[in-house]
Amino acid sequence: MHRRPSSRAVRALASALAAGTLLTCAACSGGGDGTDGDSASEVAASPLAAEPRIASPRTDRAASPRAEKSAAPVLTPAGAKTALITEADLEDNWTQVKDAATWGDQLIVGKVDVADFLTAKTNAADCQKLLDALYDDDLLGKPSGASALTGFEESNSRLLYQVAAYDRARLGASLNWLKTLPVKCDQFTATDSKGGRRTVQVIESPVPSVGDARQGLQVTVTGTSGSEPTTLTVELAVVRVGTDAITVTSGGLDGTEADTTETAVRQGTARLKDVLAGRTPAAQPGDVD
Template sequence: MQHAPADRPSSVPAARTLLGAALAAVLALTATACAGGGRGTGRPAGPVPPTVRSPAAHPSPALPPALTRGQARAALITAADLGEAWEPTRGAATWRDELLKATAGRPDCRRLLDVLYTEDLFGTDAATAPRATAALDDADGGAQLHYRVTSYRAADLDRTLAWLGTLPDACGHFTARAGHGAVRDVRVTGLPLPEAGDARGGLRVTVGEAPPDDATDTGRDTRADTGDQVLTVDLVAVRIGDDAISLTNGTLGEPPDDATRTAVEAGTERLTEARRQGRVQV
């Protein structure tokens, strides 16, 4: 009689035991990770969100596209625009150092004199550097006209134009002192301009020898009475979009009004066309 083989212990219960232990370990690790990830933060574990910067940390808006050098040169006026007497300059006029190189006590008046001497109306940094310049002389009357094309933000250009508008009141009549000690008598008035561009501003500034103390009380301009040389300078700027033209037209005597007006009208038209051509090319 054959005996039935002895029963072998089943491996199923052991396998189930091992699987259960493994699952318990995994669950324990997961619970620990969740608790650790949220400890002290109250947030579930997960990907770290990108850092949100404050508005002050964001870069400032980029400057508007500037005219190319070629477009700015095309916007310049020429001697042909002003008339037969005008020609390319032969050099800086002697009155620039003699009468304009001076300083004043009031900040706005001092800044005005600096602008007249340096012709940097919109600033001296790279962002406001002129894109193109021209200098012309009136061979008959001795006037000298300097002309610039600048690109910058419209709001900043308008801020400078608004400052120009305050000067007839802030610096209508003041004295300035030259480096060699001479005292200058300076008068500032508004200058009517043609309706050109999006915004504009103009001044007429006269600079001469300061009159005697007793003459200043009368309020009358006695400089012509004594034969002193009186420099007259027109300072003008016109904004067209994010670009601007600026000019000075100065002479010892009375500057011809038609030269300043013609420069404004012709220059505005040229700059408007240069901007249009630039948009077409883009």
């Protein structure tokens, strides 16, 4: 025969159960998120109320600020124009022109003599691509997004400056292609439409250590213009900033000016970074940190 519990024992057990319920509710409602959750009675009644939370790896990673990658800034048409260098960014007496988009030196136009490439015929195609890209001003291929260009003149020299957004994979491939040209196209012959022969030399040139990646080339074309011996020297500098890039093409019949190219690269990279960061670019070289 079972004995009935005393009233004192019943009251003690009820008090213990009530205390346990209050502790459970306090643990569930103490998240501190400041939002209105379930009522205490609903939480206490839930069979999952006292169970530890099993975190979803995907959910937790998404919620972590460190795990989230901020979206890359997108270069807009207005931003591309703002990122262009100005006369104030260059030294000496460079004058900005309005017809830079129509530039194209006829000395660059020519058909590569494949006979110069006895053991590497495919290199001839790369050298032809270089000449065509120099004339068309698309060394990095066609932009995939916003783009802008401007040009400057000083005596017999010109400087073309471009800013554009590109497909990341294609931009990387274009930079890698440029790196191979001093070997593939170190020297070759090109023929113009009248049969005139020109000697083309390609060497690597230094570029300031700015941006995420960079490549520089110097292309020299020796031929005749109006029956007179003529030499055109063009310096190229490309700098990648994320998926955008600046391209500087400078030179002319008087040779190149390495200092001007370097200034354009440094100032241009700083301006592009400012635009992508939502800042207003500095107006003069002395104002850039």
